[in-house]
Amino acid sequence: MLDHAFDGVRVLELTTFIAGPYAGTLLANLGAHVTKIEPPTGDPSRILIGAWQAWNKGKHGLALDLTRAEGQQVLYRMAAQADIFLENLRTGVLPRLKADYESIRALNPRIIYCSVSAYGRSGPLSAKPGFDPLSQARSGIMQAQGGTGAPVFHRIAVCDYATASLAAWALAMALFHRQRTGQGQYIEASLLNSGLALQAANLFRFSGKQALPRVDDPTGVPLGIDVTYRYYRTLDSWVFIGVRSAREWNSLCHVIEREELAHDRRFNPRVNRLQNAAELTSILEESFPQRTTAEWMEELVEHGVPAAPLHYSHELFDDPQINRNGLLARFQSADVGRTTQVANPVKLSATPGLEWGPAPAIGQHTDQVLSSYGFTPGEVAELRDKGVIP
Amino acid sequence: MARPLDGISVVDLSAEIAGPYCGMLLADMGADVIVVEPVGDNQERDNPAFHQWHRGQRSLTLDLEQDKGRSLLGRLLEGADVLLESLPPSRAAALGLSYEGLAARNRRLVYGAIPPWGDGGPLAERPADDAVIAAYSGIHGDQGGVGKPPAYTVMPIPSYSAAFHTAYGICAALYVREMTGEGQKVEVPLLNAALSFQSGGFLDLPDRPAPVPKGRWEQPGYAPVYRLYRCADGKWIFAACGHAEFWNKLCLALDRVDLLSDPRFANAPWAIAAEDDNRAALIAELTARYATKPADEWLRILEEGDVPAGPVMALGDMYADPQVLHNGMVVEIADPALGPTQQLGTPVHLFGTPGGPRGPAPRQGQHTAEVLASLGYTGGEIAGLRQQRVV
Numbered sequence: 001m002l003d004h005a006f007d008g009v010r011v012l013e014l015t016t017f018i019a020g021p022y023a024g025t026l027l028a029n030l031g032a033h034v035t036k037i038e039p040p041t042g043d044p045s046r047i048l049i050g051a052w053q054a055w056n057k058g059k060h061g062l063a064l065d066l067t068r069a070e071g072q073q074v075l076y077r078m079a080a081q082a083d084i085f086l087e088n089l090r091t092g093v094l095p096r097l098k099a100d101y102e103s104i105r106a107l108n109p110r111i112i113y114c115s116v117s118a119y120g121r122s123g124p125l126s127a128k129p130g131f132d133p134l135s136q137a138r139s140g141i142m143q144a145q146g147g148t149g150a151p152v153f154h155r156i157a158v159c160d161y162a163t164a165s166l167a168a169w170a171l172a173m174a175l176f177h178r179q180r181t182g183q184g185q186y187i188e189a190s191l192l193n194s195g196l197a198l199q200a201a202n203l204f205r206f207s208g209k210q211a212l213p214r215v216d217d218p219t220g221v222p223l224g225i226d227v228t229y230r231y232y233r234t235l236d237s238w239v240f241i242g243v244r245s246a247r248e249w250n251s252l253c254h255v256i257e258r259e260e261l262a263h264d265r266r267f268n269p270r271v272n273r274l275q276n277a278a279e280l281t282s283i284l285e286e287s288f289p290q291r292t293t294a295e296w297m298e299e300l301v302e303h304g305v306p307a308a309p310l311h312y313s314h315e316l317f318d319d320p321q322i323n324r325n326g327l328l329a330r331f332q333s334a335d336v337g338r339t340t341q342v343a344n345p346v347k348l349s350a351t352p353g354l355e356w357g358p359a360p361a362i363g364q365h366t367d368q369v370l371s372s373y374g375f376t377p378g379e380v381a382e383l384r385d386k387g388v389i390p
Numbered sequence: 391m392a393r394p395l396d397g398i399s400v401v402d403l404s405a406e407i408a409g410p411y412c413g414m415l416l417a418d419m420g421a422d423v424i425v426v427e428p429v430g431d432n433q434e435r436d437n438p439a440f441h442q443w444h445r446g447q448r449s450l451t452l453d454l455e456q457d458k459g460r461s462l463l464g465r466l467l468e469g470a471d472v473l474l475e476s477l478p479p480s481r482a483a484a485l486g487l488s489y490e491g492l493a494a495r496n497r498r499l500v501y502g503a504i505p506p507w508g509d510g511g512p513l514a515e516r517p518a519d520d521a522v523i524a525a526y527s528g529i530h531g532d533q534g535g536v537g538k539p540p541a542y543t544v545m546p547i548p549s550y551s552a553a554f555h556t557a558y559g560i561c562a563a564l565y566v567r568e569m570t571g572e573g574q575k576v577e578v579p580l581l582n583a584a585l586s587f588q589s590g591g592f593l594d595l596p597d598r599p600a601p602v603p604k605g606r607w608e609q610p611g612y613a614p615v616y617r618l619y620r621c622a623d624g625k626w627i628f629a630a631c632g633h634a635e636f637w638n639k640l641c642l643a644l645d646r647v648d649l650l651s652d653p654r655f656a657n658a659p660w661a662i663a664a665e666d667d668n669r670a671a672l673i674a675e676l677t678a679r680y681a682t683k684p685a686d687e688w689l690r691i692l693e694e695g696d697v698p699a700g701p702v703m704a705l706g707d708m709y710a711d712p713q714v715l716h717n718g719m720v721v722e723i724a725d726p727a728l729g730p731t732q733q734l735g736t737p738v739h740l741f742g743t744p745g746g747p748r749g750p751a752p753r754q755g756q757h758t759a760e761v762l763a764s765l766g767y768t769g770g771e772i773a774g775l776r777q778q779r780v781v
Contacts, residue, residue, distance in 0.1 A: 002570060005562040030562055044633045047660055049598060051590035123716035129698040131630040140705030144544050151618055151626050151702045152609045155533050161587040165554035170738040172561035173419060177394040177743055179568040185742030196719050197737035198550055199705055201439040206728040222542040231540050238540050240525040306517040310540045313528030313592045324511035327585050337597025342589035345582035346559040350574035351566050
């Protein structure tokens, strides 16, 4: 029996920022032994303290000077034993290190090699450097959020996270395939592809397609998509209501103590509500400021109206449902002290995965990792003497 | 060429976005996905995206409100590899769906669940869809910024995230099953998926001062050097100078090396985001500079200077974009109901077992007789079930 889905699966990572690293963390969450290989000066994205810890949770840290031939030899010796090689460095870096797929496959025919890039490893844009927002900008995501106004950057690095989770999917599928056939393979995921995957419903095009509706505030910030599916200002904050069905509409009318509207021809059926949206908007904009968000939520929940209070993520560390779902991990980290961060989101009942620990400090597990890949203490000492490892 | 999920059968009972999108990913990779639809009107089909989510799949109509329908479903699941559903726990229980019950009849079953909140807990039965979860989990609040109106996100972030994470979990469970012979339950509530996409910001470090105050937020970008700017022709570009090397290159490319020695900007690129006056001053400097040339010219200059930057484009540009087409991300499928369509390609590429879309969505109930026959129902029995509107 396996305790964790990826027990015994060894992953080597040459990654930076989010899209590559977070894929490694998703694998570590399910039990994979993930080694993050960093230069002795550290992954440059460590500058994003905190976020870096979230994207590298559960990994083993190995500091290795890959500008030196001896460092490259260490990488090759490890790659010959690994199951997965994961990289998201700029196009061209891995071939220069002789650590591209063909080179690694020559050492390890069963390797599953995943290359994560901004636009793809081939094609007209492949040589360009890229970060999440460039993909948000290029794929149409920023324009869609901005509507008729200026484009808007998403605070969440959506293309990065989509790429990480799609890469993790591809890797799990490739492990499954290798288990059935013995064959490893090369995989690509990219921020550009993920930017489109995040707009799948909008990208889907056919004759007669309708544009998506939206409701904006006076400054052009979207509040929702229609009069009963949007945010309203309350006495102290905002509340989101997601009313679609007739039953939900009736309940909403009851909650705002305007039962007469439930059967008002102007607002029934739903198509009339959309047609007379301006009138209904005024009514709702007068109703909701009469009570606090908490008071409204109590009533809305009691009457089965889909609704949510306006929340900020930093207010949610004590949230009962989030904690009940096991979504927060609390660690003591060697380099940043106490951390509370997002734990494994994918729950497997029989092989649940584990929390290995917080993201490593630079080179925190160098000796342990090299030993697990068969390096003797004498070899490790020699590498250290030569300055290949710190 | 072989597809990685060849031979894997999936029964899809899910609704809305996350489950169907997950089913699409699995079908593209070779799974035989049977979408279970009601016998009468299927509201899911009111959303045209249904035709994309269910491309290359088979359709079975089944009335799950009838005992006979539920028992037929049980028989179908005895031989299935994967079940997909997106129900709150009480609704799953009412349909007789529990992992333990189904596993007793098929220990190899992988049960994929995408409930809104979880399989239990204080909110498990609260009505919710994608936007409610996005609001609750802080996505809209954080996007708008503290003290400002919430910013509803046009993208259904929790649902798309859940589709990807559930596909991941299901394939991990299939991998485990190859070794143990046992299936298991894979659960990715929309709430979990929402938090996973927020992991870089959903974080508390009590021993460190926050690099940027909580809730500090401006819609164009994170920091003056990681932000949207408007060029002389009114077009927008994003310059993403994610580390110090690129800050240097940016100042060179903009012909403003003086900024590198300006003491106000000594903490660029990132830390300056927290310093109100200096942040505003640098944004003003850069805004004025970008306003002097059209977007194409800046992009050429920035590219020559090796500064990561790119244009703001529209989704409509993607159908003819050379890199998008090179990546195979737009495919054409003739749909019997909608006519010619353009759809998302398969977003990851497995070179040994590439996969890809296999055809249009089925008509409602198109494969009912075929699926029932494969379960051993005779023609007479099928006719009887049809008469009782079980199928």
